[in-house]
Amino acid sequence: MTQYRTPYEALGDTGIRRLTAAFYDYMDRAPEAAGIRAMHGPDLAPMKERLAEYLISWMGGPPIYAEKYGSMCMTNPHKPYAIGPVERDQWLWCMDRALEQIGADDELKQMLKQPLFAVADMVRNRD
C-alpha cells in the first residue's frame, strides 16, 4: 500500500537537503562521476542549496525554486554544458547512490525512477 502521495511527503525539506548533500558528495569524490564533476565550479555548496530548492519544488513541496528564480525549466541553465547520455547517466548514478545513502525505501525509489530519468534526459542536449 502507498504510504505517501509525493516524494516530498516521504522526505520533507530535511530529507531532500540530505539527499542533495549526498548527491554532490558522490559527484565530488567518485571516479564514476569525474566527467560531470569537472563541469562544476570548485565549491559545490551553492549547488547543494540550489538543487535542494529545485527538488523540494519538483517533488511536490512548496514552489520555492520558481518563486526565487522565476522558472522550473532546466533546459536554459544547462545549455552551456555538453550533456549527452554519458553525462546524464553519471548524474543519475550519483542520484541512485545518494538515495541509497539516505536510506530511501523501495517505494520511494520506485516512485522516483521514471521521473528522474525523464528530467535528466530532458536536460540532455546532445546524442
Ligand code: HEM
Ligand atoms: C543530466 C546531467 C546533468 C548535468 C551534467 C548537470 C550539470 C550542471 C552544471 C554543470 C550546472 C552549473 C553548476 C555551476 O554553476 O557550478 C548545473 C546547474 C543546475 N542543475 Fe544540473 N546537471 C544535470 C542534470 C540536472 C537535473 C536533472 C536537474 C534537476 C532535477 C538539475 C538541476 C540543476 C540546478 C537547479 C542547477 C542550478 C541552475 C541555476 O539556478 O542556475 N541538473 N547543472
